[in-house]
Amino acid sequence: MNSEKYILALDQGTTSSRSFIYDSDFKVTAFDQKEFKQIFPRSGWVEHDPETIWKSQLATAKMAIEKGHIPVKSIAGIGITNQRETTVVWNRETGKPLYNAIVWQDRRTSAYCKSLKSRGRSLAITEKTGLVIDPYFSATKIKWILDNVTDAKELAQQGKLAFGTIDSWLIWKLTKGKSHITDYSNASRTLLFNIRTLEWDVELLALFGIPVSMMPKVVNNSGVLAHTDESILGHSIPITGIAGDQQAALFGQLCIDPGMAKCTYGTGCFMMLNTGSEIVSSSHKMLSTIGWKLGNETTYALEGSVFVGGALIQWLRDELGFISEAHESEIIASEAPNNGGVYFVPALTGLGAPYWDPDARGAIFGIKRSTTKAELTRAALESIAFQVNDLLNAMSQDLEVPIQQLRADGGAAANKILLQFQSDISKIAVLKPSLLETTSMGVAFFASMGAGIHTLDTLKDKWLLDQEFNPDMPLKTVKAHLKNWQEAINRSLGWATATTEINE
Numbered sequence: 001m002n003s004e005k006y007i008l009a010l011d012q013g014t015t016s017s018r019s020f021i022y023d024s025d026f027k028v029t030a031f032d033q034k035e036f037k038q039i040f041p042r043s044g045w046v047e048h049d050p051e052t053i054w055k056s057q058l059a060t061a062k063m064a065i066e067k068g069h070i071p072v073k074s075i076a077g078i079g080i081t082n083q084r085e086t087t088v089v090w091n092r093e094t095g096k097p098l099y100n101a102i103v104w105q106d107r108r109t110s111a112y113c114k115s116l117k118s119r120g121r122s123l124a125i126t127e128k129t130g131l132v133i134d135p136y137f138s139a140t141k142i143k144w145i146l147d148n149v150t151d152a153k154e155l156a157q158q159g160k161l162a163f164g165t166i167d168s169w170l171i172w173k174l175t176k177g178k179s180h181i182t183d184y185s186n187a188s189r190t191l192l193f194n195i196r197t198l199e200w201d202v203e204l205l206a207l208f209g210i211p212v213s214m215m216p217k218v219v220n221n222s223g224v225l226a227h228t229d230e231s232i233l234g235h236s237i238p239i240t241g242i243a244g245d246q247q248a249a250l251f252g253q254l255c256i257d258p259g260m261a262k263c264t265y266g267t268g269c270f271m272m273l274n275t276g277s278e279i280v281s282s283s284h285k286m287l288s289t290i291g292w293k294l295g296n297e298t299t300y301a302l303e304g305s306v307f308v309g310g311a312l313i314q315w316l317r318d319e320l321g322f323i324s325e326a327h328e329s330e331i332i333a334s335e336a337p338n339n340g341g342v343y344f345v346p347a348l349t350g351l352g353a354p355y356w357d358p359d360a361r362g363a364i365f366g367i368k369r370s371t372t373k374a375e376l377t378r379a380a381l382e383s384i385a386f387q388v389n390d391l392l393n394a395m396s397q398d399l400e401v402p403i404q405q406l407r408a409d410g411g412a413a414a415n416k417i418l419l420q421f422q423s424d425i426s427k428i429a430v431l432k433p434s435l436l437e438t439t440s441m442g443v444a445f446f447a448s449m450g451a452g453i454h455t456l457d458t459l460k461d462k463w464l465l466d467q468e469f470n471p472d473m474p475l476k477t478v479k480a481h482l483k484n485w486q487e488a489i490n491r492s493l494g495w496a497t498a499t500t501e502i503n504e
Contacts, residue, residue, distance in 0.1 A: 005024055005451070005453055006023055007021070007022045007448050007453070008078045009078075009444040010443075012082045014086075017056040018034075019057070019061040021070055032059075034060050037049070044110070045107070046106045047100035050088045050169055053169070053170075054173045061233065065233070076448075077447040078174075079443035079444050080243075081248040081440060082244060083245060085138050086104050091162075098145060099148075106135060109135040110135050116133050128196065129201075130281075131288075132356055136352070137189060139192050139208045142210050143208045156213075159211070163215060167242050168181065174229065175227065183244075184198070184220065184298065185247035187290075198218070200215050219242070220293050222240065226238070238450075241449070243443050245266075245439045246264060247292055249264045249438045251446065252409070252439060252445060253433065254462065256274065256456070256460075259403075262409060265409070265410040266309060266410040267310050268305060268307050268311065269306035269309035271306075271406075272289075272291070273403065275288075284395075294449075303353075306353070306384070307348075307351065309412060310410065313381075329380070330415045330416065339378045340370070341366040342371055343485055344365075344488075345383065347361050348361075351489075351493070354390055359493075360492050361496055364376070381415065384412065385426075392426050405431060406430050409433065409438040411436065413436050414436060426471075427471045429469070429470055433464060433465060433466055434464040
């Protein structure tokens with residue numbers, strides 16, 4: 001009889017829902033994925049249908065179990081990782097969402113965020129949450145729903161509404177409404193959670209007009225956290241790990257010691273650096289956030305977020321038709337020896353750290369009559385690395401010591417041109433692990449600990465190096481690239497407020 005214990009890792013991302021089944025040695029036994037529709041009601045608005053997210057995630061879980069021929073009773077635990085900040089508000093009585101999920105990329109609350117800053121709220125909010133005032137985070141999205149959806153405020157005051165990031169929404173559905181929870185990593189991304197007291201902050205809730213009754217209970221990242229309703233998968237399974245996608249990736253890269261850093265090259269690019277038990281306050285617009293909480297020990301991190309990373313390659317594919325598959329970008333870019341003087345600022349949804357300018361817009365500089373598709377494609381790839389380099393520089397200045405090494409993961413990290421250019425302009429070793437799916441791996445690590453299969457010590461040998469990239473570009477060339485990049489950035493800032501939008 002097979003006594004193998006498995007972990008089902010649910011990875012709910014911005015463009016697709018995925019499910020992985022890992023054995024006890026973290027080999028992928030089965031996998032399934034479903035893309036779902038992106039909704040763009042207006043310029044700068046990005047939404048998802050919460051029911052579609054749930055149905056796609058459940059379908060991939062069932063299909064992965066079927067593909068792997070896994071007895072459901074042999075699944076020792078479920079780990080859930082998710083696109084962070086994306087906001088769902090639903091009716092506790094009916095279980096129905098009041099509105100579409102407002103996605104982390106959405107910029108509809110930009111004007112409100114500016115008003116908060118003008119009222120002098122920035123310092124107090126950053127002190128409590130480690131975050132900056134920006135439409136990126138959940139609080140202003142919740143407020144928008146309460147202010148704009150019929151009867152939402154009244155239902156909220158009556159205690160009939162629930163808020164959740166995507167982890168909370170999935171757990172609500174998996175438990176048929178028995179559990180309304182989130183973990184510390186996701187809670188720390190809402191602009192409503194005090195990362196010092198480790199509680200929902202009543203003053204911030206009052207500032208945004210959000211009743212505390214809407215908020216989920218905050219639980220550790222690992223442990224027996226909830227149980228699925230047996231009708232969902234045919235057997236009640238414990239949920240034993242939860243983490244926001246970037247914290248899961250940090251853990252999946254086994255950056256478990258202070259000073260270790262990773263960058264996930266996904267839809268966006270997200271760099272995180274483990275700062276241990278210390279909250280490092282940034283002087284360079286980085287975010288201080290919770291990495292994870294295990295037992296009574298909280299691990300903090302510095303984070304920088306690039307809104308458009310791999311999404312730029314999708315844009316080249318879907319909107320411009322440059323390529324038919326994302327991986328072709330490496331082939332086409334390799335046809336050009338350099339970018340031909342072209343610099344691409346991918347501010348398609350504004351700019352994140354360290355600029356935090358929701359009004360920046362995408363721009364391409366240096367186009368000539370001789371500019372080729374290969375040069376444009378190379379410039380697009382290089383723009384991802386330039387943005388990550390900005391984060392590296394800011395974090396190094398906050399720590400007052402240079403970061404020695406960067407562990408890379410995410411879909412775009414399969415691109416060797418990108419990682420070599422990253423190493424060159426950042427003058428740093430870039431390490432690519434043998435498994436790029438560190439987000440699902442990280443939450444599987446949490447879930448396996450919560451299910452009693454592994455301990456932190458037994459996980460330490462699970463990270464395996466595939467390839468190391470080291471700097472190989474002349475310093476003079478590096479300096480020229482960085483000067484040109486900064487010039488391009490400066491010219492794209494504030495575009496949306498300096499111009500008139502044409503909707504006709």
